[in-house]
Amino acid sequence: MLDQRLLRDNPQLIASQLARRGLTIDLTGLQAIARLERDLEEQRSALQAEGNQIGKQVGQRIQAGADPKGEEVQALRDRGNAIKQEVAGLEEQEKALEQQLRDALIAFPNLPAAETPDGASEADNVEVKRWGMPRQESGLQEHWQIGERLGLWEAERSVRIAQSRFITLLGAGARLERALISFMLDQHTARGYTEVLPPILVNSASLTGSGQLPKFAEESFRCADDDLWLTPTAEVPLTSLHREEVIPAEQLPLRYCAYTPCFRREAGSYGRDTRGLIRLHQFNKVELYWFCHPANSADAHEQITRHAESILETLELPYRRIELCTGDLGFSAARTFDLEVWLPGAGAYREISSCSVCGDFQARRAAIRFKEGKGTQLVHTLNGSGLAVGRTMAALLENGQQPDGSVLLPAAIAPYFGSDRIGAA
RNA sequence: GGAGAGGUGGCCGAGUGGUCGAAGGCGCAGCACUGGAAAUGCUGUAUAGGGGCAACUCUAUCGAGGGUUCGAAUCCCUCCCUCUCCGCCA
Numbered sequence: 001m002l003d004q005r006l007l008r009d010n011p012q013l014i015a016s017q018l019a020r021r022g023l024t025i026d027l028t029g030l031q032a033i034a035r036l037e038r039d040l041e042e043q044r045s046a047l048q049a050e051g052n053q054i055g056k057q058v059g060q061r062i063q064a065g066a067d068p069k070g071e072e073v074q075a076l077r078d079r080g081n082a083i084k085q086e087v088a089g090l091e092e093q094e095k096a097l098e099q100q101l102r103d104a105l106i107a108f109p110n111l112p113a114a115e116t117p118d119g120a121s122e123a124d125n126v127e128v129k130r131w132g133m134p135r136q137e138s139g140l141q142e143h144w145q146i147g148e149r150l151g152l153w154e155a156e157r158s159v160r161i162a163q164s165r166f167i168t169l170l171g172a173g174a175r176l177e178r179a180l181i182s183f184m185l186d187q188h189t190a191r192g193y194t195e196v197l198p199p200i201l202v203n204s205a206s207l208t209g210s211g212q213l214p215k216f217a218e219e220s221f222r223c224a225d226d227d228l229w230l231t232p233t234a235e236v237p238l239t240s241l242h243r244e245e246v247i248p249a250e251q252l253p254l255r256y257c258a259y260t261p262c263f264r265r266e267a268g269s270y271g272r273d274t275r276g277l278i279r280l281h282q283f284n285k286v287e288l289y290w291f292c293h294p295a296n297s298a299d300a301h302e303q304i305t306r307h308a309e310s311i312l313e314t315l316e317l318p319y320r321r322i323e324l325c326t327g328d329l330g331f332s333a334a335r336t337f338d339l340e341v342w343l344p345g346a347g348a349y350r351e352i353s354s355c356s357v358c359g360d361f362q363a364r365r366a367a368i369r370f371k372e373g374k375g376t377q378l379v380h381t382l383n384g385s386g387l388a389v390g391r392t393m394a395a396l397l398e399n400g401q402q403p404d405g406s407v408l409l410p411a412a413i414a415p416y417f418g419s420d421r422i423g424a425a
Numbered sequence: 426g427g428a429g430a431g432g433u434g435g436c437c438g439a440g441u442g443g444u445c446g447a448a449g450g451c452g453c454a455g456c457a458c459u460g461g462a463a464a465u466g467c468u469g470u471a472u473a474g475g476g477g478c479a480a481c482u483c484u485a486u487c488g489a490g491g492g493u494u495c496g497a498a499u500c501c502c503u504c505c506c507u508c509u510c511c512g513c514c515a
Contacts, residue, residue, distance in 0.1 A: 042475065045484035052444095052484090055496035059443040073495080080495035246435095246472080369472095376472080 001105050001365045008034045017111040020118050020326040030104055037097040044090040051083040106208070107215055110361040112326045113335035119325025126325065128337065131309070132318025135344040135399060142345035143394035144276030146401055147173060150423050155275070164274070165266060165281045172422050173393070176409075177284060179416035180389050181259050184286040184311055188386060191307060193257040193288065198237035200260050201228040206240040209366030211332035211358075221263050221281075230263035234287035235383045242291060242368050247379065249372035253292035253300060257386065260285065277390035278350065284389035290382040291368065294360065297380035301357040305337045308353040308386040316410040317395050318342040320349055334359045341391065345398040352391045355384030397422075 006014060011027035018025055058076050062068050117126050147153050152173025158166045169177050189195050204227050207213040212220060212232060221230040231237055238256050247254065262285050273279035288307060292300045305321070312319045324336040333356035340349035360378035363369070369376040400407040406423035414420040 038475080041484085045475070048485080049483055051495080055494095056444050058495045063443085077495045084495085 001361065002108050002111070003360075003364065004034055004101065004105065007031055007101075007105070008038065014108075014111065018108065020112050020116075021109060021329060022120060022327050023109075025108075030101065033097050033101055037094060037101065040090050040094045040097070044087055044094065047083050047087050047090070051080060051087065054080045054083070106365070109329075109331045110211075110334050110358060112329055113357070113359070116329065116335045117323060117325045118327075120327040121325075122328050124325040125328055125338070126323045128321040128323050130318070130320040131313060132316070132342070134318045134342040137344075140345045140398065141401060142276065143343065143397040145345070146397045146407060147276060147394075149405070150407070152176070152397075152422070153277075162281075165279065167277060167280055167282075167390075172417075176393055176396070176413075176417055176422070177389055179413055179418075180392055181284060181286060183413055183416045184386060184389070185257060185259055187311060187314065188257040188286070188288060188307065193255045196234075196238065196241070196256045196258040198231075198234065198241070198258055198260065200231045200237070200263075201226075202231045202236050202240065203227050204229070206236050206243070209243055210236045210239040210362055211330075211365065212236060215331065218267050219265050221265065231260060232264050233262050233383075234258040234260040234285065235289060238287065238289040238383070239362055239366055239368075239381065243366040245368060246376050247291065247368070247370045249293065249370050252370055252379065253290050253296065256289045258287050258289070259389075260287070277394045280390065283391075286386050286389065288355075288382075288384045288386045291363075291370075291379045292382065293370065293372075294377065294380045297357050297359065297382065300380075300382050301335065301337075301355065304382050304384040304386075305339070305355040308339055308355055308384045311387050311392075312339065312341060312352070314410070314412045315392070315396065316412075317392075317399055319352070330354070330356060332356070332358045332361050334361065339387075341395040343395060343398045345401070350391060350395075351388075352395065353385040353387050355382070357382045 002014060007027065007030060011031045015025055015027050054076050058073060058080070061073055061076070066073055117124065119125065141149075144155075148155065150173075151171060153170055154168040158168045161168065185195055201223065204213055207220065207229055220232050223229065237260070238258055241256065242254070261282055263282050266279055266281060269279060277283070288304050290300050290304060309319070309321070319339050319341045322338045322340060324330075324333075324338060329336055336354060336356040338351050339353035339355070341352040342348075343350050358381045360380055362381045363378040368379050368381070370379050396409060396413070397407050400409055402408055404424065406421050409417060409420050409422065411420065
């Protein structure tokens with residue numbers, strides 16, 4: 001959420017930064033509301049101060065022996081009642097304005113960071129670097145072909161169990177998924193991340209805190225009888241892990257990694273990526289999350305991205321780093337690096353991780369502060385996939401495929417999987 | 426699902442209409458004492474919003490919302506949550 005003070009003092013700045021995202025908004029009306037709300041608050045608190053004085057005086061007079069029903073006390077009571085009515089009127093107006101303000105502000109996306117390149121769409125994203133040597137030979141299979149051939153999962157029967165865009169992993173496929181989750185968590189905890197296994201049903205406040213609500217309700221699955229949703233990413237429970245807390249400054253940064261299944265409706269993607277593991281309503285992901293001091297968030301962003309990249313490098317998977325332009329930035333992000341893994345069967349780079357710094361945007365929504373010296377300040381939050389597990393499996397299958405039909409796995413995963421190969425050697 | 430208890434500051438815990446943002450204790454910080462420490466003593470120690478260069482000051486907040494009152498942590502109503510026991514269950 002954006003800062004109300006910024007709206008009161010410098011709405012032009014907000015407008016110009018949102019314009020970089022392609023949003024044209026006139027904020028003069030909202031600014032007026034914000035200022036009026038502030039004025040009313042000042043009037044009201046002055047009245048309340050007077051009312052408090054009167055309350056005290058009545059008590060003092062009565063204790064001093066004044067007649068509780070006498071004229072002097074009655075005059076104070078009358079004034080007290082008049083103030084009460086005035087205050088009630090002001091409060092009502094204030095509440096209405098506050099609601100309007102909040103409804104408006106909660107729907108605005110984050111302001112892009114200064115470093116984020118301007119652009120209108122995906123096409124304007126900037127490639128930052130490449131790592132590894134992509135296999136280019138022809139005749140390579142796509143991961144869904146390999147998976148079906150080796151019996152790693154059941155596509156059609158999964159529709160029977162749930163519906164389309166769900167997958168059932170079997171045998172070596174299930175085992176490899178489990179191995180990858182363990183491998184990734186071990187890599188991250190070795191770097192000092194605290195492993196978290198959070199609830200994957202989350203309440204509305206949690207989704208609002210991290211930015212999925214109110215704008216993106218249609219992207220999540222909801223439990224009809226409860227205020228609970230299936231989490232679309234571990235970013236949601238991890239943000240709420242410290243919601244409405246004040247963290248001592250010396251504890252920062254707090255760094256967490258979490259494996260969770262993730263659930264997304266994938267509305268509007270009909271017909272895209274219908275085969276295999278790329279786009280599912282339920283997928284596994286290991287997420288990295290930081291709460292850090294504002295002074296360190298830029299540095300932290302590079303670190304969290306490097307931590308995601310190191311998984312790809314340890315798994316010997318060629319990738320490239322893309323910096324998202326303002327037009328392609330997610331709702332809560334100020335700056336984002338996407339990592340795209342090379343899929344030689346498909347002959348394309350595909351997103352496998354997204355590493356974002358959100359500044360104080362989520363912290364303000366979720367009221368996550370830290371205490372340094374006298375006052376409190378909002379923390380900065382960062383999140384990054386480290387990595388999307390199903391897409392990692394897809395990348396391993398395509399990159400490791402051998403002429404004999406088997407799949408050779410990188411050395412790092414072999415101890416977890418129990419073998420360095422899937423299929424006949 | 427049935428029965429009961431309870432929600433007060435970082436924690437424990439007092440407080441049933443009046444100057445209470447809230448006793449006391451613990452914890453924490455600073456100072457004193459000490460060669461250093463322990464013990465002891467003194468002082469300080471919530472959050473949000475407003476005003477002020479600052480010292481400071483005003484308003485709100487004792488689970489949430491509403492009501493009674495000049496005045497509510499304290500009385501009334503509604504809701505939420507937590508805990509304990511029983512039942513069921515991985």
